[in-house]
Amino acid sequence: MDFSMTVLVTGGSGFIGSHLVCSLVNRHPDWRIINLDDLDYCCSPKSLESVEDRANYTFIKGDVCNSQLVNHILNTENIDVIFHLAAKTHVESSFETPSSFQRVNIDGTRVLLGAAHQARHQLQRFIYVSTDEVYGASVDQVFDESSPVRPSNPYSATKAAAEYLVRSYWDKYKLPIIITRSNNIYGPRQFTEKVIPRFLTLLQMNRKCTIQGTLPKSRHFLFVDDAINAFWLVLEKGIVGEIYNVGTGCEIPIMQLARELVKMVKNVPDSEVNEWLEFVPDRPCVDLRYPIKCEKLQQLGWRAEVSWAEGIRQTVKWYQDNPDFWSDASEDQEEIRIHVNKDSGKAVGSPVPCCLTDGTQRDAEQ
Template sequence: MDFDRTVLVTGGSGFIGSHLVCSLVSRHPEWRIINLDNLDYCCSPKSLESIEDRSNYMFVQGDVCNSRLVNHIFITEKIDIIFHLAAKTHVESSFQTPSIFQRVNVEGTRVLLTAAHQARHRPQRFIYISTDEVYGAGLDQVFDESSPVRPGNPYAATKAAAEYLVRSYWDQYQFPIIITRSNNIYGPRQYTEKVIPRFLTLLHMNKKCTIQGTLPKSRHFLFVSDAVDAFLLLMEKGLVGEVYNVGTSCEVPIVQLAQELVKMVKNVPDSELKDWLEFVPDRPLVDLRYPISSEKLQQLGWRAQVSWSQGIRETVKWYGENPNFWSDTSEDQRIREDLENAASI
């Protein structure tokens, strides 16, 4: 079968990647969708069970840093669009093993860029999925795409370094790149090291929500389907060589988040909420908030469609109905150990 387009998604078995891959496969049966993923601990093949038998979907298990494998994909396939999501993302781990983050996030991006640029079939878009954390902490300032990049942790530093690599291919070769910087994305199937699934998993285990430090930290939360819609819109309408913030005005203090989840899962009165919260030592160099402006993306017609109340209800419902999604795997012990450590926000 001849396909109209071939799309390569790296990290397509992860949380955001699996939602993107499922959306592409379902919306575009006339396209060939290739998922390159090494199935790291935060990925589950179950995330893609609904599409694994679809004729327009292909899974390749492998490391984005493996230049022979990546080159082979670009030699044997005519890749039109690349969504590069494969990355290490857990902030606390980045302080412990920064070299691993450097390898995956920076070297992996270099390997992919080199293969894509040298391919005989020139891709139409190389979309690099970055993070709002590259801006560093914001207090009263709202970051737009021209704001300086000042990452405050090793994870964000590697994402910023990868951005500079991506940008260099536009500057030097006019290679058609687009960079996105997203708020905290949440929703079903997210691994338990992130703050919302971590709190939900702890509550379902009848444990307290552990909150790092006592400083007033907050995050802007974006539902995963809205993020996917933004990426797909940029694939079609985004200007090459540009950076786009993908964010929302929904800012939730972490303490308030924990309290909301306690009420939803445990159905306790306000007077008992504090009994389900436990404050633990803070991580180093914590950023209090990441406010970003998405006006540039909104000018292309994008608006977040899922409200916080709707998105968090759907997320809580999914984790309540799928308590063994992660814990029935061989990673069960790792998950339980992770829950004793810090959540990534």
């Protein structure tokens, strides 16, 4: 079958990547969609079961840092568009193993850029999915795309460094790049180290929601469908060489989030909610909030359409309907239980995560 477009998605088996791949495959049967993913702990083949047998979908298991593999793909598959989401994203682990974050997030991006530049087939778009964390934290200032980059942890520092690499290929070679910086994206199929599925997993295990520290942290939450629509719009109407914030006005304090989920999952009265909350030591260098403006993207016609009430309802229902979805994420499921129960409040899963997944998934907890 002849396809009118070939799209490469790196990290396409991760949370955001799998939603993007499914959207691409379903909306454009005339496009060939190639998913390059290393299938580590926070990725699941089950996320793509609905499209795995489709004629326009191809999966390649591999490391984005493998220059021989990446060069082969770019030189043989006539790639028109790249969505680069493959990254290590767990903030807490980035303090423990910063070199592995540098390897995947920076070197992986360098390998992909080099292959794209040298490929015989001319690339139409290289879309790099970054994070609002590159701006650093703010109490009062709201960041736009021209705000200075001041990352405050090894994860966001590697994402910022990768952005500079991406922009250098635009400045030097006019490689048609676009960068997106997103708020916290949530929804069905997100791995259980992120704050919403983490709280849901704890509650389903009849454990308390562990709140890291006592500072009033909050996050802006964007439902995954709205994020995917933003990526579509950037592909169709985005200006090459530009950066687009992908943000939402839905800012939820972490304490409020925990309380809402307790009431939804445990169906307890307000007077009993606090019995399901537990304060644990904070992680190093925690940012209180990441407020961003997204007028540039809105001028292209984008709006977040899924309300917080509807998005969190869909998310909670999915985790209730699929309690065993992540049961194969570790060879030893008891290891996950041990880590989720730790008083330190560390994230569910491997103590030293290593995966190629979604650029904007971050924050193990808050």
